[in-house]
Amino acid sequence: MDTPRDLRYTDTHEWVRLEDGIAVVGITDFAQSQMSDLTYVELPSPEDEVSRKDEIGVVESVKAASDIFAPFAGVITEVNEALIENPELINTDPYEQGWMFKMKPANPDDIDGLLDADQYDDLAPEE
């Protein structure tokens, strides 16, 4: 499983990348491989105010559905509309084309509370 060293992670399998104060969020390579072929994605709406652990999206495969959680409190600034028609982008490129939403954290320091790559790898059982 690919766990980029420079990203931060949640225990619910989201990854977070900070770009100029905006957090880009998606689901990890481990999560997409566990779900396998994604068939449906539900995204939050721009300007939504969210709290940490809010269920703000859904990913579905043929066999399973899984909620997407806000990694911390903040405001949604942008969502990846391309996923609506092509949810498989999450399977093929989870950390780049498969990003799900961007948000402005209420408290920029909150990202420090997330897991680093080593901690996340310890969490996810080896395939």
Next chain:
Amino acid sequence: MRTILYEEHVACGAKTAPFGGWDMPIQYAGILIEHAYTRGQCSLFDICHMGEFEVAGPTACADLEHLLTQQVASLEVGQCRYGYLLREDGGALDDLTCYRLGPDRYYLVVNAATCPGDAAWIRAHLSPETTFIDHSPQTAKLDIQGPQSRAVLEMFLGEPAPELKYFRAVETTLRGVPGLISRTGYTGEWGYELYFPVEKAVEFWRRFLEHTPAKPAGLGARDTLRLEMGYALYGHELSTDRTPVGAGRGMFIDTTKDFIGKEAVMRELEEGAAQYLVGLQLHTRRAARAGNVVVADDQPVGMVTSGSLAPSIGTAVAMAYVDAPYTTPGASLAVIVGGKNLPATVVAFPFYKDGTARKKSGR
């Protein structure tokens, strides 16, 4: 338990999961890819987990007529028929296919999870002169399904495939060993179910993959393929909790004969069942799942038994038991999924109408 092909599946990169007491391949390349390959070309399925019984003797026909809902006496040698095994109260113990292999010799193909219970129930209801053999441990079953199945079977056999109509089978030799070739399946596509000695399973599996265009498909694709056809899956659409009248409004039930459970079945046929199985066409890719509640004007009227994205259709579909007044095709219902109402329209089965299973020649 694992089928004899477990190591082959692992070598093919399968993800496995428990099904009916067996650790089975769910997918190899991916459910959507395998689904599409079955609809377009030909897939190979390991179905060794299912059970096979031989019931024989001069009293076998009458015994099976009493045990099964489908008519047995009118089966020709080489013909098979789908139906149900019921309890006295009409609850379905299993759904199964009954083949007539000889004048007094029948072959039953049953589900994996129900196999031990079926064997005990059937044995307990046989005449002393009827013999019962559970061939399951010695029998391998491979399904080849898809419009290219006939060509694939011929490449595999190295000789022309037997001419078989739909729901016909022939006892023959497969590459030198005795077996059964049946023109049946669970996908809606032209295809065959092959039964042969378990010792040949690994060799035959590899031969299909190395010498024909067939690719392995797992139980994940098998499930989406059967869902698109509206075929019942025991444990989802069928159980001991209901008679099969709700599932098929009397289809696969011969009411001209006596059979165990007939009284309950006739009562429901005459008075009407409380709920019937319907197809639900959803309007997005978001899937309804087994256990989701079906509502009409926010009042609960039923429950989903199977649901998924239908890959060949492009939207989600579901099968659901719904209160009788809401079962007319065209009726507008909704399914509660994740706290939201997903609109759904009642439609007739099958969801997918372009299956090749009943085509004339298979070429």
